[in-house]
Amino acid sequence: MSERSDVTRRVHPLQEAERAVQPQQAPRSRRAALLGGVGVATLAALLAGCAKDAPQDTWQPAGENARKIDNLQEPVFLIAGIVGVIVFATVGYCMVRFRDRGQDMPKQTHGKPALEIMLTIIPAIILLFVGVFTVSTVFALAKTNDTECIVNVTGQQWWWEYDYPAQPGCMPGGITTPIVTSGELVIPATTRVLLHVTSRDVIHSFWIPKLNGKRDAVPGRDQTLRMEADHPGIYDGQCTEFCGLSHARMRMAAVSLNSADFTTWVTNQTAAYTAPQEGTLAATGQSTFISQCSRCHQVNGLSTTTDGVTTPVLSNPDQYIVAGAAPNLTNLMTRTTFAGATFDLLTQECRDRLYNATPEEFGQLYLQGVTPDCFEEANLRTWIRNAPAMKPMYAAPDETVDGKYRGMPHLNLTENQIDELIAYLQERK
Amino acid sequence: MLTTGSKLLLGGTVASTLAALIWGISNGGASAYVGVIGLLSVALAFGLLFGVNYFVRDCNVPATAPDALTASAAAMPPARRSAWPLVAAFGVGLIALGAVTKPIVFKAGILVVLAASIEWMVQAWSERASSDPAYNDSLRKRLLHPLEFPLLGAIGAAILVYSFSRIMLFLSKEGGPIAFILFGVLILGFATIFALQPTIKRGVVVGICAIAALGIVGAGAAMAISGQREIDRHPIVNDDDGAQCLRTEDQIAGNPEYEEIEHHSSQKVSAKSNPMARVVLEDGQLRAYIVGADQPIDQLTVARSNPGNILFQNHDEGEFRLTAFAGTDVTKVNDTEVKVDRLTCTTLIRKDGEAMLTVNFPKSSAAAAPDAPYTLTVPGLEGQQITVVVP
Numbered sequence: 001m002s003e004r005s006d007v008t009r010r011v012h013p014l015q016e017a018e019r020a021v022q023p024q025q026a027p028r029s030r031r032a033a034l035l036g037g038v039g040v041a042t043l044a045a046l047l048a049g050c051a052k053d054a055p056q057d058t059w060q061p062a063g064e065n066a067r068k069i070d071n072l073q074e075p076v077f078l079i080a081g082i083v084g085v086i087v088f089a090t091v092g093y094c095m096v097r098f099r100d101r102g103q104d105m106p107k108q109t110h111g112k113p114a115l116e117i118m119l120t121i122i123p124a125i126i127l128l129f130v131g132v133f134t135v136s137t138v139f140a141l142a143k144t145n146d147t148e149c150i151v152n153v154t155g156q157q158w159w160w161e162y163d164y165p166a167q168p169g170c171m172p173g174g175i176t177t178p179i180v181t182s183g184e185l186v187i188p189a190t191t192r193v194l195l196h197v198t199s200r201d202v203i204h205s206f207w208i209p210k211l212n213g214k215r216d217a218v219p220g221r222d223q224t225l226r227m228e229a230d231h232p233g234i235y236d237g238q239c240t241e242f243c244g245l246s247h248a249r250m251r252m253a254a255v256s257l258n259s260a261d262f263t264t265w266v267t268n269q270t271a272a273y274t275a276p277q278e279g280t281l282a283a284t285g286q287s288t289f290i291s292q293c294s295r296c297h298q299v300n301g302l303s304t305t306t307d308g309v310t311t312p313v314l315s316n317p318d319q320y321i322v323a324g325a326a327p328n329l330t331n332l333m334t335r336t337t338f339a340g341a342t343f344d345l346l347t348q349e350c351r352d353r354l355y356n357a358t359p360e361e362f363g364q365l366y367l368q369g370v371t372p373d374c375f376e377e378a379n380l381r382t383w384i385r386n387a388p389a390m391k392p393m394y395a396a397p398d399e400t401v402d403g404k405y406r407g408m409p410h411l412n413l414t415e416n417q418i419d420e421l422i423a424y425l426q427e428r429k
Numbered sequence: 430m431l432t433t434g435s436k437l438l439l440g441g442t443v444a445s446t447l448a449a450l451i452w453g454i455s456n457g458g459a460s461a462y463v464g465v466i467g468l469l470s471v472a473l474a475f476g477l478l479f480g481v482n483y484f485v486r487d488c489n490v491p492a493t494a495p496d497a498l499t500a501s502a503a504a505m506p507p508a509r510r511s512a513w514p515l516v517a518a519f520g521v522g523l524i525a526l527g528a529v530t531k532p533i534v535f536k537a538g539i540l541v542v543l544a545a546s547i548e549w550m551v552q553a554w555s556e557r558a559s560s561d562p563a564y565n566d567s568l569r570k571r572l573l574h575p576l577e578f579p580l581l582g583a584i585g586a587a588i589l590v591y592s593f594s595r596i597m598l599f600l601s602k603e604g605g606p607i608a609f610i611l612f613g614v615l616i617l618g619f620a621t622i623f624a625l626q627p628t629i630k631r632g633v634v635v636g637i638c639a640i641a642a643l644g645i646v647g648a649g650a651a652m653a654i655s656g657q658r659e660i661d662r663h664p665i666v667n668d669d670d671g672a673q674c675l676r677t678e679d680q681i682a683g684n685p686e687y688e689e690i691e692h693h694s695s696q697k698v699s700a701k702s703n704p705m706a707r708v709v710l711e712d713g714q715l716r717a718y719i720v721g722a723d724q725p726i727d728q729l730t731v732a733r734s735n736p737g738n739i740l741f742q743n744h745d746e747g748e749f750r751l752t753a754f755a756g757t758d759v760t761k762v763n764d765t766e767v768k769v770d771r772l773t774c775t776t777l778i779r780k781d782g783e784a785m786l787t788v789n790f791p792k793s794s795a796a797a798a799p800d801a802p803y804t805l806t807v808p809g810l811e812g813q814q815i816t817v818v819v820p
Contacts, residue, residue: 144720145723147721150719150721150722152732154732154735161732163820164730165719165726165729165730166730167722167726168724178730178818179820180820194720196719198705198732198737200732200734219735220703220736220737222703222705222737224720298793298795312795314792314793314796315793316792318734318791323734324733324734324735324791325732325733325734
């Protein structure tokens, strides 16, 4: 009798115990149904990854920086996938091939230097290979000395503010008057834009998956993020750091315009204020805006005249809002969304038309802004009527922090006042 | 049949009830109620214990029980001596002392009582777990050692760290690093010796470690009593009227209060700091730089209501400060308009020194007077300013 058979005759006590408690095998049909279910679920999960209509798909880069990330993650995922398949296949093979059929305990061995060295060296080589490319990509993404346009991005509960400093870059002739807007980050296409990302209250995270990775917005810190879009279009994003009650409704979009369209957009944003015509509903709306909204929301150029003295209407959100800021509404109707890029100002039809526009026609369509035909009035009306009902901003309706609100409170406006405000805001283009 | 224990508790119940009756009859007023309620409570407690004792037949060991002599509760060895009641009493004393002195003493008392209660309870329980004292002891250790060792280790480490910190605070700024290096060398040296001499006696290692620990704790206690060295405080510019932010090097000369503030500030900023802009004074020129712009800028855009940091670097001879002007507050005092400029500033920064200035502009630039925009300036330096725009 060989040595092996002497040794393998022993049975481990655990094996005995397992055999004693082993249930009867499930019927073949039940096992087949289970395997079928798992297979269908796996297939569904795999097929979900093939969706074309995925606006926040990091696998569909639309800019230089996102492409750098993609160029790194694809081979890394491939390597990880191959390693995963090998590991799962090996484990699966061992589980099936050497499963307990009542056989004797196999011979136990310890130590196999050649195998152990190989299993150390191969992962080390793989990690070194991945590490070299990762580090070079990280450095390339952190570059700040070759950008052509600067935009300050400030997050707060639960919207993003974008301000464009006066600068020689961004467009021919540069930006001469600072611009402030919200919700949609408008950038010139094929231009390396540098975002200075920060926050007014808690930590947020800025992420437009098709244009670059994410960058945390941290109060008191100035973090940079490169961004470049290959062609005109609209790219959706989402705050990716849990930041409070309406974190899920803190969305953003980057709008890329060609150079000429971007220049037009800048010109629109810095145009002088146009007051509504006397006697119109919008003119009444202006008064309502001043009395009800201007404490927090700024409309540049808005002023009041008393006894021949003209005084600019200046908002004081620092006195009413925890974050100390509220969206500037000077050019509200040049955007397609409001309230943290969450609700549409465009009807579904117009929105689809804009999202599906070719790069050549996109700019002109976007610059039209919210036309009367495309205006989704119901959303704005519901918002003004009771904002917290659409976007929860505080746990209790009357909850404040030192007398300040976290977001827009319920203003208890009359339907007439809402009509007036909508008429006024529709002219903010 | 009533057991001995039951008889005792029954007697206590009857006696307490009688005492309550006698007290109630012999006393009047509020004290009668208090006494009667107290004694009846005692009677109730005795009654309850009697009931429990009677029904569970505690200590009632039949003579015929085969393991009565070894396994029954009555056959258990008597409770061993325990220091925990003493510790608990000490904790109660601390609570009382803390109630009239400092909250920290009170909290320490609570912790001591809690720890003593747990230890006492587990010890008492384990001593009754079986008739084998060795097994009982191992049971107690198995339960409490996972709690005791980490806690005692943490407390020991905390005492050592605290003692060491007292030593470092006592030593001079120059002596501190030397002592630190010395401690490090000693630890490394002894550790090397222990590692190279595996046959060294355990008692020697324990003795050296104990002497070192006692030395640190003793030295720490002595130096804590002696008090810490004089530590320079960072100045805080109390500048309600903004005047300090406009004072130049010449204007503070000879004023001890101002000089104390200005000349003891840190002149270095951590490399990990993250300013939104860098303002540099060089060759009499004030320039601002932001990341991403390759040329200096003369107009800095700052988001409203968002405190941000600006790094000020002085490369010129002399001492200069950076002052931010964020508008003017107008208030009425006795029907008279009082205007106060919102100024924030660094302290005076020496040549090649730097400091961080935290600025906050709560209002947009539109709120600034046309002839007084928001600015960053260096008092005493004419014609140089960075305009701040708050959209």
